[in-house]
Amino acid sequence: MRTRQVLSDDEKRSLYDKYGEAGLKGAGMGMGDFSNPFDLFESLFEGMGGVGGMGMGGRSSRNRAVDGQDEYYSLVLNFKEAVFGVEKEIEITRLESCGTCNEISLKVPAGVDSGSRLRVRSEGNAGRRGGSPGDLFVVIQVILDPVLKRDDTNILYTCKVSYMDAILGMTIKVPTVDGMVDLKIPAGTQPNTTLVMAKRGVPVLNKSNMRGDQLVCVQVEIPKQLSSEERKLIEELSDLSKGKTASKFKLRDLYGTSSSSQKLETAKGKVAEICSGR
Known part of the structure; x- marks a missing residue:
């Protein structure tokens, strides 16, 4: 019907x-x-x-809560701040129910690098109609150091020593993120040898008790020109190392009747003095 x-x-x-x-x-x-x-x-x-x-969906959809958008901030750090961490006061501009600007304290952990992102929850833009606020993402930029280079958690450094220092060995001062530190150059160090300074590198991110190393590349400087006296002494060293008797420049004339090993060490010292300008 x-x-x-x-x-x-x-x-x-x-x-x-x-x-x-x-x-x-x-x-x-x-x-x-x-x-x-x-x-x-x-x-x-x-x-x-x-x-x-x-x-x-009717009037109910017009009253639905809307979460706030995330906010992004670029933070520039120097080399040591990135290595050891730092606490920074930053001012961000964002949408809030009671204003648009706010200063927050940000703790940057040790070991961050360029491109690292730190997330601060609920510090983004305010939500609407009771929605949750967004998050703040801090993007890290690190200023390069003119001397020390970073390779992940390791730090790279290059030092130059004279050929006599490489032959005889010595101790030099090396810059590190911890300050100047003594580094022993072993006798007989070859060009481009890499020496390891353990635990002088960058702390592992979120594991600050673990650190990388500092790797020191030793470059041996060979002189392009020698004085006549330097040349004679080096030729004499060459003869002694080969077990030969010097012909042009007699060691016994300079050092008496010392043994061959004593002559060699004395000659090395003499060359080192001449090469260093003493």
Whole structure:
């Protein structure tokens, strides 16, 4: 009987064809029963999740909480600050319910590098209608050191020594992130030898009790020119190292009748003095 009534009533039939039973419910109550046009609209589409998938959920969607957006900040550190960590006061501009600027204290851990990102939760832009605030992401940029180079957790340094210092060995002062430190150059050090200074590198990020090393590359400087006296002494050293008797410059004339080993050491010392300008 109800179907016949619907089919015989053009207006109800139109509602039935478009909206089914939901349309009949709205039509049966009469337009005068709705004080607000949106009430009729919500009645017709109750449980249908909006019109045509367009996400129109009624007045409730307009009151839904919206989370705040994340904020990004670029922080520049010097080499040592990145190695050992630092605490910085930074001022950020963001959307807040009570203002737009805020200063926060940021603790940067030891071992960060350029490109590292630190996340500070709930320090981003404020949410709307009770939504949660976003997060603050701090992007690190590190100023390069003119002397020390970084390779992950290791620090690289290059030193130059004279060829006599490489032959005889010596102790030199080397710059590190901990300050100047003594480094022993062993006798007979070859060009481009790498010496390891253990635990003088960068702390491992989030594991500050672990550190990398400082690697020192030793470059041996060979003089391009020699004085006549330097040349004679070096030739004599060459002869002694080969077990030969000097012909042009007799060691016994300078050092008496010392043994061969004593002559060699004395000659080395003499060469070192001449080469160092003493």
